[in-house]
Amino acid sequence: xxxxxxxxxxxxxxxxxxxxxxxxxxxxxxxxxxxxxxxxxxxxxxxxxxxxxxxxxxxxxxxxxxxxxxxxxxxxxxxxxxxxxxxxxxxxxxxxxxxxxxxxxxxxxxxxxxxxxxxxxxxxxxxxxxxxxxxxxxxxxxxxxxxxxxxxxxxxxxxxxxxxxxxxxxxxxxxxxxxxxxxxxxxxxxxxxxxxxxxxxxxxxxxxxxxxxxxxxxxxxxxxxxxxxxxxxxxxxxxxxxxxxxxxxxxxxxxxxxxxxxxxxxxxxxxxxxxxxxxxxxxxxxxxxxxxxxxxxxxxxxxxxxxxxxxxxxxxxxxxxxxxxxxxxxxxxxxxxxxxxxxxxxxxxxxxxxxxxxxxxxxxxxxxxxxxx
Amino acid sequence: xxxxxxxxxxxxxxxxxxxxxxxxxxxxxxxxxxxxxxxxxxxxxxxxxxxxxxxxxxxxxxxxxxxxxxxxxxxxxxxxxxxxxxxxxxxxxxxxxxxxxxxxxxxxxxxxxxxxxxxxxxxxxxxxxxxxxxxxxxxxxxxxxxxxxxxxxxxxxxxxxxxxxxxxxxxxxxxxxxxxxxxxxxxxxxxxxxxxxxxxxxxxxxxxxxxxxxxxxxxxxxxxxxxxxxxxxxxxxxxxxxxxxxxxxxxxxxxxxxxxxxxxxxxxxxxx
Numbered sequence: 001x002x003x004x005x006x007x008x009x010x011x012x013x014x015x016x017x018x019x020x021x022x023x024x025x026x027x028x029x030x031x032x033x034x035x036x037x038x039x040x041x042x043x044x045x046x047x048x049x050x051x052x053x054x055x056x057x058x059x060x061x062x063x064x065x066x067x068x069x070x071x072x073x074x075x076x077x078x079x080x081x082x083x084x085x086x087x088x089x090x091x092x093x094x095x096x097x098x099x100x101x102x103x104x105x106x107x108x109x110x111x112x113x114x115x116x117x118x119x120x121x122x123x124x125x126x127x128x129x130x131x132x133x134x135x136x137x138x139x140x141x142x143x144x145x146x147x148x149x150x151x152x153x154x155x156x157x158x159x160x161x162x163x164x165x166x167x168x169x170x171x172x173x174x175x176x177x178x179x180x181x182x183x184x185x186x187x188x189x190x191x192x193x194x195x196x197x198x199x200x201x202x203x204x205x206x207x208x209x210x211x212x213x214x215x216x217x218x219x220x221x222x223x224x225x226x227x228x229x230x231x232x233x234x235x236x237x238x239x240x241x242x243x244x245x246x247x248x249x250x251x252x253x254x255x256x257x258x259x260x261x262x263x264x265x266x267x268x269x270x271x272x273x274x275x276x277x278x279x280x281x282x283x284x285x286x287x288x289x290x291x292x293x294x295x296x297x298x299x300x301x302x303x304x305x306x307x308x309x310x311x312x313x314x315x316x317x318x319x320x321x322x323x324x325x326x327x328x329x330x331x332x333x334x335x336x337x338x339x340x341x342x343x344x345x346x347x348x349x350x351x352x353x354x355x356x357x358x359x360x361x362x363x364x365x366x367x368x369x370x371x372x373x
Numbered sequence: 374x375x376x377x378x379x380x381x382x383x384x385x386x387x388x389x390x391x392x393x394x395x396x397x398x399x400x401x402x403x404x405x406x407x408x409x410x411x412x413x414x415x416x417x418x419x420x421x422x423x424x425x426x427x428x429x430x431x432x433x434x435x436x437x438x439x440x441x442x443x444x445x446x447x448x449x450x451x452x453x454x455x456x457x458x459x460x461x462x463x464x465x466x467x468x469x470x471x472x473x474x475x476x477x478x479x480x481x482x483x484x485x486x487x488x489x490x491x492x493x494x495x496x497x498x499x500x501x502x503x504x505x506x507x508x509x510x511x512x513x514x515x516x517x518x519x520x521x522x523x524x525x526x527x528x529x530x531x532x533x534x535x536x537x538x539x540x541x542x543x544x545x546x547x548x549x550x551x552x553x554x555x556x557x558x559x560x561x562x563x564x565x566x567x568x569x570x571x572x573x574x575x576x577x578x579x580x581x582x583x584x585x586x587x588x589x590x591x592x593x594x595x596x597x598x599x600x601x602x603x604x605x606x607x608x609x610x611x612x613x614x615x616x617x618x619x620x621x622x623x624x625x626x627x628x629x630x631x632x633x634x635x636x637x638x639x640x641x642x643x644x645x
Contacts, residue, residue, distance in 0.1 A: 026479045026508060026520040031498055120473055256484050258474050262436050266465035267543070268457035268488035313474040 029314045037317055041324040048328045049102070052335040053094050057342050060086050097227040100236070101334040101348070102327035104225065104293045105303075107240045109326025110319055111282045112300020113307075114247045117254040117315060118278050119176055121187055123363060125300030126286045129187070130168045130194025132297070135283075135290035136221055137198045138164020140205050143217065158239075162287030168194050169283045173275075223296040223349020225334045236288060243285040244323060250274055251315035258313070296349045298356020299326055299333075305363065381448040383547050383579045384410040384433055388442035391428055395440070402428040404603045406442070410596075412546070415573050415580040417590035419614075420600035421624055426583040429600065430549055433581065434465045447546075460488035464540030466550040470532075472525045478535050479520035482507045485542025510541035514568060530561030537568065548572070550582040554589060562586070566593045591615045592638045599623060615639035 054060050068087050071079045080087045112125035126132045142160030175190050202221065206214050228236070247254075253274045256264045265271050289296075303326040304318060311321050330348065333355070337346040389406040392399045403425045410416050418426045431437045432444060435451050444451040446462065464485070486503040511517040514534040519527055524535065533553060540548055553569070554562040566589055572578045584590045590597060590611070597614040599607040601623040607614045616639070620628040626643060633640040 026504060026511075026517075027477060028479055028483055028499055028504060034498075117474070120471060122473055252487065252490065255476075255480075256487055258476070259470050259481075259484070260467070262431070263465070263467050263470060265436055265456060266434050266460060266463075266467075267484065268455075268460035270456060308475055312480070313476045314480060 029312075029316055034317055037311055038320050038324070041321055045102070045324045045328045045331075049098060049331055052098055052331045053090060055335055056089075056094065056339055058085070058089055060090060065090065093227045096230060096233055097225055097334065097338075098331055099233050100228050100292065101225050101330045103233070103236055103240055104289050104296060105299055105330025105333075106323035106327035107244065107285045107289050108296060108300040108330075109303040109307075109322040110244050110247055111285050112326075113304035113315065113318055113322045114250075114254060114278050115282055115300075116304060117258045118275060119172075119187060120258060120260065122305065123188060123301060123360070125298070126165075126282065127295060127297035127299075128301060128360075129172055129191040130198060131165050131172070131283065131286050132290050132295050133195050133198035133202070134168030135161040135165035135287045136295055137201050137205075138162070138167070138287070139291045140202050140217060140221075143213075144205055144209055158288045158291040160287075161291040162284055164198075165283040165287045165290070166280070168198070169279050173279055219347065220294040222347035223294040223352065224345075224347045225293050225330075225337070228292065232292070236292065239288050240285055243281045243288075244319075246277065246281050248316075248319050250278065251319055254278075254315040254319075255313075294347070294349060296330070297353050298360055299330060299352055301363075302356045302359045303329055305359075381412070382409040382445075383412045383447060384408075384581070385445045385448075386433075386442070387445075389429075389432065389439050389444065390441045391425075391432060391437060391439050393428075401603045403432070403439075403600075406603075406605060408598060408605065408608065410547075410579065410581055412447075412579050413573070413577045414595040415569065415593060416582070416596045416598060417594035417611075418581065418583045418598045418600065419585075419587060419590050420606070423602075424600040424623075425603040426600055427551055428603075430551055430581065430583050434463060434549055435459055436465075457488040460543060460545070462545050463547045463549060464543040464545035466533075466536045466540050466548065466553060468551045468555055470536060472532075476524050477520065478516065478522050478524055478527060478531075479507065479511070481524055481535055482511055482520075482538045482542055485510070485539040488543060506544065507538075507542045510538040511535075513541060513572070514538040530557050530564065533557060533561070533565060534568070537565070541572070546577075547579040547581065550580070552583055552585060554584070554586060562589060569593065587615060587620075587641045588633075588638075591640065592633065592636050612639055615641060 050062060050065055053065050054062050064083065064086055068080065068083060068090055071083075071087075072091070080091075108126060115124045115126070115129065116122050126135075139157055139161040141164075142157050171194060172187070172190065175187065206217050209217065253264070253269050256267050256269050257271070257274065261271050304322045307318055307321045307325050311317050330352070333351040334348045337348040337351045340346060340351075386406055386408045389403055390401060391403040392401045406425075406429065418429060420426050428437060432439055433446075433451075435454070435456070438452075446454060446459065451459070483499055483503060486499065486506060489503070508517060508520075511520060514537055516531055516534050516538060519531060519535075524532065527535065533556075537548070537550075537553070548569070550569075553565050557565065569580050569582070570593055573580050582590075582594075592611075594611060596609065597607075597611050598605060599614050599619065606623050607619045613619075615630055617628045617630045620630070620641070629642045629644065630639050631642070632638070
């Protein structure tokens with residue numbers, strides 16, 4: 001009943017003749033453009049990854065890296081031993097650490113991009129909105145109660161972080177429901193308050209801990225990437241990959257959602273369902289990221305913004321592109337954190353805040369009053 | 374148009390009451406509204422601020438839900454129709470759409486194909502057919518040359534045309550518009566009004582629009598619905614509604630009605 005397509009002949013005269021021409025002229029996301037965009041970004045991520053592996057206190061030649069990669073792929077253990085220290089440095093320290101950096105960066109960027117569309121706020125991201133600090137609070141409580149034991153390794157810690165993250169997301173959700181047309185700045189203000197609140201709670205909990213543990217928690221809170229075990233990495237990859245897939249699946253709905261909830265509903269989006277799904281997935285992904293890497297800010301805001309300028313606003317390309325660019329960005333940031341003050345290491349959160357903070361300020365100043373609905 | 378669409382009213386509203394809050398002391402936004410929108414007509418919903426115009430429009434689009442009474446869309450109870458199915462019959466043009474992200478005009482118009490991609494609404498590519506529909510709609514609104522421009526870079530009139538083009542891309546039988554000419558200058562107001570009438574005459578599109586502009590509504594609409602404090606104050610042909618004895622009590626001011634020199638539609642003037 002619904003497909004009462006109007007035959008072309010009933011369209012106003014003169015419109016059909018030009019149609020074929022502008023079919024070609026109209027820019028839209030085609031399969032080809034998507035494949036080219038994602039492939040080229042994946043290639044550059046790989047390239048950046050290899051360069052990051054090579055850089056460090058003990059620099060490893062790119063040739064050696066490729067040789068070791070070949071050996072690993074062939075499962076040649078004896079040959080690996082003959083390479084010596086380089087293979088240990090690469091395979092036990094740099095590679096898992098790089099992998100974690102990539103996963104954390106890409107997850108933060110994808111979650112940031114999704115929240116921006118959902119809240120119609122180009123400055124939204126888990127850190128600024130206080131979702132990360134909520135997750136950190138949850139994880140801190142979990143740590144001190146001795147549930148989960150260590151920050152790394154398979155543990156129930158992410159569950160605590162998820163609960164904390166979900167708690168702050170619920171607050172954000174309440175605010176976004178209360179005000180139908182939320183101003184960009186109201187939401188940021190809510191984030192500031194949440195951040196202050198959770199920081200205070202974290203400080204309170206940490207002050208109950210013994211000094212050694214407190215120091216470890218403080219380092220972790222600043223956002224630190226430490227080489228995880230491969231099993232942790234694999235678990236995280238599956239977890240974040242599943243979350244990312246859900247968000248990719250909703251890409252088209254996200255496109256429509258940027259136009260507002262009423263317009264989305266009028267176009268057939270099941271708004272409430274999509275909204276809840278995105279909030280829960282965001283909390284799950286942020287929880288996993290925070291429990292392993294602490295508070296890493298601004299990646300989720302800066303990366304989608306930059307990608308949008310180049311690749312456009314369509315989330316079908318924006319989300320995978322943000323994942324790749326975000327991953328690359330954090331690989332580079334972590335390499336800087338690792339090497340800038342060698343042998344001392346900086347928390348990677350310091351690097352991202354120092355680069356992302358000024359960009360955030362610039363965006364805040366640049367926003368024209370009329371655009372900030 | 375399908376055969377049923379020609380005979381069954383596009384909307385039939387019976388005993389419709391609605392308020393924004395269920396608290397007993399809450400004012401009714403709409404009270405006992407009874408009305409039918411015949412398919413293929415242009416209906417204007419007019420009335421003072423807070424008279425329930427936009428509420429009625431949103432109820433017709435299922436963006437709000439009635440407290441009592443029923444709304445039938447082409448004979449079907451609106452509550453039983455899924456959002457995507459509804460979106461394939463009824464297209465909604467909001468008063469204003471925020472432009473926060475760098476979508477091109479073409480991408481925005483293509484979003485009108487969203488309801489046709491259920492249940493795989495999230496992912497998937499725009500089929501050649503989708504692009505064809507969007508292109509046609511843009512040609513129809515004469516904005517095809519702007520397809521690759523950023524929405525933030527086009528003028529208010531072009532933006533409104535783009536929103537209507539997106540609605541046309543939905544291939545719907547009914548177009549609901551919330552004050553389509555509110556922020557436009559005279560030229561663009563006229564332009565949108567002419568386009569709507571053209572779409573109605575040439576493609577049999579049913580148009581329901583909320584308008585504050587009585588003169589535009591008078592010239593452009595086949596039927597008018599005058600709301601006052603949530604109730605129907607008058608309905609019918611513009612000549613029956615645009616009358617000083619009808620408008621004065623509703624708008625609480627002196628209203629002079631004469632005839633438009635060209636279209637002969639009733640014309641409203643308000644002495645300051």
